[in-house]
Amino acid sequence: MDSDYAIIGGGVVGLSVAWGLLKRGLRVTVLDGDDGSFRASRGNFGLVWVQSKGMNQPRYAQWSQSSAAAWADFSDELTDATGHAVGLEQKGGYDLHFSEESLEATVAKYETLKARLGGDYPYEVLGHNALRKEEPEIGPKVVGAILHHQDGHANPLKLLRALSDDVRRLGGIILNGKHVVDVKKRDLFHVQCADGSEIRARKTILSAGLGAMELGPKLGFKAPIRPQRGQVLITEKMPKIINRPSLIARQVDEGGIQIGATNEEVGLDDRVTQPGLSGLAAEAIAAYPILGRAQLVRSWGALRILSPDGLPIYQESPEMPGAYLVTCHSGITLAAAHARFLPDWLEGTAAAPDLEVFSEARFS
Amino acid sequence: MRSADLIIVGAGPAGMAAAACAAGKGLSVLLLDEQPRAGGQIYRDVARAWPKRGGLLGKDYAAGLPLVQALDHPGITHITGATVWQIEDGPLVTFTVNGAAQQAQGKRLLIATGALERPMPLPGWTLPGVMTAGAGQILLKQSGMVSDRAVLVGCGPLLYLIGAQMVRAGTPPLALVETQGRGDLLAAMRHVGGALRGWRYMLKGLGMLAELRRAGVARHVAATDIEIAGANRAESVRFRAAGQQHEIGCDTVLLHHGVVPNTQAARSIDIPHEWDSRQRAFVPQRDAWGRSARADVFIAGDGAGIGGAKAAAIAGELAALAIAHDLGALAQGDRDLEARQLRWRLSAELAARPFIDRAYPPFAPALAPADKTIICRCEEVTAGDIRRYAAMGCLGPNQAKAFGRAGMGPCQGRYCGLSVTEILSAAHGQAPDRTGYYRIRPPLKPVTLAELAAMADTPDAAE
Amino acid sequence: MKHAFHRLDAPADLVRVTFRGQVVDLPAGENLAAALLAAGVTVFRNTPVSGAPRAPFCMMGACYDCLVEIDGTTRQACMLEVSEGMVIEPAHGKGADNALG
Ligand SMILES: Cc1cc2nc3c(=O)[nH]c(=O)nc-3n(C[C@H](O)[C@H](O)[C@H](O)COP(=O)(O)OP(=O)(O)OC[C@H]3O[C@@H](n4cnc5c(N)ncnc54)[C@H](O)[C@@H]3O)c2cc1C
Ligand SMILES: Cc1cc2nc3c(=O)[nH]c(=O)nc-3n(C[C@H](O)[C@H](O)[C@H](O)COP(=O)(O)OP(=O)(O)OC[C@H]3O[C@@H](n4cnc5c(N)ncnc54)[C@H](O)[C@@H]3O)c2cc1C
Numbered sequence: 001m002d003s004d005y006a007i008i009g010g011g012v013v014g015l016s017v018a019w020g021l022l023k024r025g026l027r028v029t030v031l032d033g034d035d036g037s038f039r040a041s042r043g044n045f046g047l048v049w050v051q052s053k054g055m056n057q058p059r060y061a062q063w064s065q066s067s068a069a070a071w072a073d074f075s076d077e078l079t080d081a082t083g084h085a086v087g088l089e090q091k092g093g094y095d096l097h098f099s100e101e102s103l104e105a106t107v108a109k110y111e112t113l114k115a116r117l118g119g120d121y122p123y124e125v126l127g128h129n130a131l132r133k134e135e136p137e138i139g140p141k142v143v144g145a146i147l148h149h150q151d152g153h154a155n156p157l158k159l160l161r162a163l164s165d166d167v168r169r170l171g172g173i174i175l176n177g178k179h180v181v182d183v184k185k186r187d188l189f190h191v192q193c194a195d196g197s198e199i200r201a202r203k204t205i206l207s208a209g210l211g212a213m214e215l216g217p218k219l220g221f222k223a224p225i226r227p228q229r230g231q232v233l234i235t236e237k238m239p240k241i242i243n244r245p246s247l248i249a250r251q252v253d254e255g256g257i258q259i260g261a262t263n264e265e266v267g268l269d270d271r272v273t274q275p276g277l278s279g280l281a282a283e284a285i286a287a288y289p290i291l292g293r294a295q296l297v298r299s300w301g302a303l304r305i306l307s308p309d310g311l312p313i314y315q316e317s318p319e320m321p322g323a324y325l326v327t328c329h330s331g332i333t334l335a336a337a338h339a340r341f342l343p344d345w346l347e348g349t350a351a352a353p354d355l356e357v358f359s360e361a362r363f364s
Numbered sequence: 365m366r367s368a369d370l371i372i373v374g375a376g377p378a379g380m381a382a383a384a385c386a387a388g389k390g391l392s393v394l395l396l397d398e399q400p401r402a403g404g405q406i407y408r409d410v411a412r413a414w415p416k417r418g419g420l421l422g423k424d425y426a427a428g429l430p431l432v433q434a435l436d437h438p439g440i441t442h443i444t445g446a447t448v449w450q451i452e453d454g455p456l457v458t459f460t461v462n463g464a465a466q467q468a469q470g471k472r473l474l475i476a477t478g479a480l481e482r483p484m485p486l487p488g489w490t491l492p493g494v495m496t497a498g499a500g501q502i503l504l505k506q507s508g509m510v511s512d513r514a515v516l517v518g519c520g521p522l523l524y525l526i527g528a529q530m531v532r533a534g535t536p537p538l539a540l541v542e543t544q545g546r547g548d549l550l551a552a553m554r555h556v557g558g559a560l561r562g563w564r565y566m567l568k569g570l571g572m573l574a575e576l577r578r579a580g581v582a583r584h585v586a587a588t589d590i591e592i593a594g595a596n597r598a599e600s601v602r603f604r605a606a607g608q609q610h611e612i613g614c615d616t617v618l619l620h621h622g623v624v625p626n627t628q629a630a631r632s633i634d635i636p637h638e639w640d641s642r643q644r645a646f647v648p649q650r651d652a653w654g655r656s657a658r659a660d661v662f663i664a665g666d667g668a669g670i671g672g673a674k675a676a677a678i679a680g681e682l683a684a685l686a687i688a689h690d691l692g693a694l695a696q697g698d699r700d701l702e703a704r705q706l707r708w709r710l711s712a713e714l715a716a717r718p719f720i721d722r723a724y725p726p727f728a729p730a731l732a733p734a735d736k737t738i739i740c741r742c743e744e745v746t747a748g749d750i751r752r753y754a755a756m757g758c759l760g761p762n763q764a765k766a767f768g769r770a771g772m773g774p775c776q777g778r779y780c781g782l783s784v785t786e787i788l789s790a791a792h793g794q795a796p797d798r799t800g801y802y803r804i805r806p807p808l809k810p811v812t813l814a815e816l817a818a819m820a821d822t823p824d825a826a827e
Numbered sequence: 828m829k830h831a832f833h834r835l836d837a838p839a840d841l842v843r844v845t846f847r848g849q850v851v852d853l854p855a856g857e858n859l860a861a862a863l864l865a866a867g868v869t870v871f872r873n874t875p876v877s878g879a880p881r882a883p884f885c886m887m888g889a890c891y892d893c894l895v896e897i898d899g900t901t902r903q904a905c906m907l908e909v910s911e912g913m914v915i916e917p918a919h920g921k922g923a924d925n926a927l928g
């Protein structure tokens with residue numbers, strides 16, 4: 001029984017695409033790693049985020065915006081199918097600033113981007129007092145914030161679970177503990193696993209997160225991606241303290257305050273460090289002093305999957321047509337776009353989005 | 365920052381014996397324990413409690429006194445109330461005392477964090493009034509408190525011990541509901557062969573049972589279908605035994621079906637563990653000195669595999685000898701000479717383990733709980749949830765944790781980790797070693813953000 | 828209701844603390860979880876997940892069922908000793924008299 005698509009990697013990217021393809025009646029097999037693989041999808045910050053993205057590439061800002069706009073519908077459909085909400089809340093998000101200069105500099109950049117986007121960039125600047133009305137626990141060191149109305153957040157673990165549940169429900173096959181070692185193309189793609197098994201499919205998608213570093217070149221991609229560590233903290237469950245998310249902290253649907261994240265170039269090391277934890281805690285307290293009393297319950301390190309310019313990569317293999325590389329640094333934000341719009345691009349329909357700027361041609 | 369030749373986490377028999385031995389060889393020792401006084405679990409608060417209640421606690425408890433007294437040595441700094449929550453390369457240890465974090469750098473680290481009671485998920489086990497037998501014993505040792513209407517449920521020597529102590533305190537338990545069958549004991553007796561210690565343990569157990577019988581404590585064996593009933597607190601224990609349904613009204617239920625190594629600290633620094641099928645628990649890999657895969661980290665005592673208090677103390681001394689030799693304070697010949705004695709005693713101590721493990725196997729329905737039973741107390745995740753995640757492709761506990769939050773609460777998996785491993789292993793028909801365990805991360809115990817922040821050099825390390 | 832636990836020795840040196848806003852006299856230096864149990868407290872808190880009642884389970888700092896709030900911070904009652912003037916509240920959870928309701 002051959003599939004239309006063999007999807008290598010069952011993180012949020014692979015599963016979002018799988019879900020979208022299944023919705024179009026295509027047959028999909030997802031191959032995923034084991035319990036210990038690096039999985040950005042279960043270590044991320046859960047923002048569905050628009051602001052600050054694509055400052056130098058408006059197409060990326062637009063792509064993020066279109067995904068954010070498609071998210072509510074996507075989330076409703078998943079919730080209806082699985083009976084479990086994924087914790088989506090889209091009532092804006094903040095970029096908090098501790099100095100007037102940084103706030104002004106950011107606003108200047110947003111204005112430039114806004115102009116390039118034809119004015120579609122709904123944000124406002126809140127001074128300290130205005131912010132305090134929205135966020136009574138905000139600390140005196142925060143001079144103000146940019147409130148971007150297209151921002152929001154979701155529960156990334158519930159998203160992952162819902163996708164994994166619904167992909168199966170829609171008839172998709174998910175094979176866990178299948179480490180793909182190579183892909184050959186004959187009449188069909190032959191996806192070869194470490195355990196000696198082989199999956200055949202008409203097309204294949206490489207969405208293996210950091211696994212693409214190794215597999216990418218075998219399929220004819222440059223795949224110039226690297227890991228970047230982010231340490232994240234989460235506190236005990238608290239009464240409502242934070243209304244809207246920011247890059248510094250957000251209150252998750254279960255009640256814990258999630259605090260993130262470091263940006264560290266340390267290779268494939270996903271440990272947490274005391275300086276990492278302390279720095280994040282200090283910043284969170286500067287933003288919300290009441291958090292000083294909160295108990296940190298867990299912390300973790302997860303590895304971002306970064307391209308040189310931080311933008312997603314969508315590329316069909318020049319050597320193996322029908323093989324696609326799909327990878328990005330904001331898989332939660334882009335989940336809706338991957339589910340809703342990417343299938344058109346993969347199937348080459350008339351509605352296919354223009355993803356030219358995200359091709360590997362930009363890496364000479 | 366403090367520094368010492370040897371940092372020891374845990375002032376139970378293993379940690380105390382190691383501290384005294386290492387200090388005796390001239391090493392500087394920093395002994396950290398979160399309890400306010402030395403003793404560990406078995407010798408909890410022995411220096412204060414023995415004079416008051418020694419009689420009812422028994423003479424095994426008194427064995428802790430010399431260990432505590434030996435800590436009074438100029439080479440040993442014992443910080444009480446010190447909760448260790450992070451271990452990093454160095455070995456660098458971060459801990460909290462009185463709400464403020466401190467760090468210490470050692471040349472060697474000994475993890476002697478002991479055991480936890482094996483989780484015993486039964487219907488109703490989260491109700492107020494349900495406690496571990498060890499908790500009942502801690503209340504008795506440390507605070508001189510006894511429950512007036514308690515039922516003891518489970519199996520093993522510790523259950524008899526708390527029962528006998530309650531009898532001596534003048535408040536016998538209402539009943540002893542045992543889960544092991546008579547066949548288990550017979551099998552164990554065949555297994556034990558000539559091991560004298562096994563017989564001695566058995567006689568000790570029989571002695572305690574006799575104490576319970578004389579006090580008129582009802583005993584039920586091979587109990588099944590055990591559940592604890594009650595609306596807002598435990599009100600009764602229901603079970604089947606000898607072909608009949610029973611219900612015993614009570615205020616307190618003390619559960620116990622063995623102890624398992626507390627591996628949180630060792631796992632937090634990625635020390636490899638393996639499944640011990642006899643003890644049905646994971647144990648850290650280590651050599652005969654207790655040295656782990658990280659050459660500068662040793663593990664001793666029940667945290668390295670259940671052996672009891674005496675074995676723990678001996679293992680602590682063995683580790684101290686190896687460490688003293690590592691650091692040039694003990695010649696190899698002397699190390700080996702001293703070790704020979706210790707090893708001989710250790711094997712004699714451990715000779716009884718196969719007997720105990722056979723005679724008191726864990727209660728099978730608590731290893732494979734019914735779907736409705738909560739297994740993760742913190743996040744209130746049931747056994748059925750975990751089975752559902754298994755069907756959704758979760759091969760191991762980390763994916764199951766991501767899907768359903770088991771292990772994400774403040775206890776960080778201490779009371780659900782083994783249940784999740786057992787359930788997933790059964791669901792996939794795979795060995796526990798293959799299933800694996802939670803990835804344990806700092807903080808080993810929750811710590812306030814203010815404490816963490818106070819250690820920051822730069823206030824803005826974040827994105 | 829009659830208390831579930833009794834003490835073998837008469838408690839010495841009582842000090843005044845409050846639990847859920849009520850004044851209680853507890854022995855100074857006693858383990859806080861033990862002292863509250865002996866004082867007849869059966870429910871220490873309600874869980875944040877379902878609001879289920881909880882009380883000490885392990886008494887050794889491992890289970891976190893004994894959580895209380897002192898000075899705005901969640902602490903394990905079984906890892907604290909009683910001191911004069913402690914103001915103890917249940918740790919926040921779901922339920923009628925709790926902040927997360
Ligand atoms: C700290 C941090 C914070 C973040 N915050 C946000 C945020 O707020 N918002 C946002 O949108 N994004 C965020 N991200 C990014 C987001 O998490 C990632 O973009 C997304 O999870 C990537 O998903 P993925 O499926 O590509 O990768 P992964 O989740 O890593 O999944 C890859 C999968 O491929 C499998 N695999 C790998 N190799 C093989 C192989 N050879 N064979 C078979 N299977 C294989 C693995 O088992 C794994 O399951 C954050 C990331 C980090 C690290
Ligand atoms: C509740 C309980 C009661 C027991 N009672 C008996 C008994 O009566 N008789 C008997 O024969 N056996 C008893 N046992 C078995 C007991 O484990 C061993 O007999 C013996 O105590 C093992 O000694 P140890 O030194 O390995 O560890 P322990 O005695 O358990 O000592 C470990 C010490 O490490 C400390 N610790 C753990 N983690 C940290 C951390 N992160 N930071 C700082 N300190 C830490 C603990 O506070 C503890 O004091 C009991 C076990 C338990 C769990």
Ligand code: FES
Nearest residue numbers: 886890891893905
């Ligand atoms: S009773 Fe278990 S942590 Fe306090």
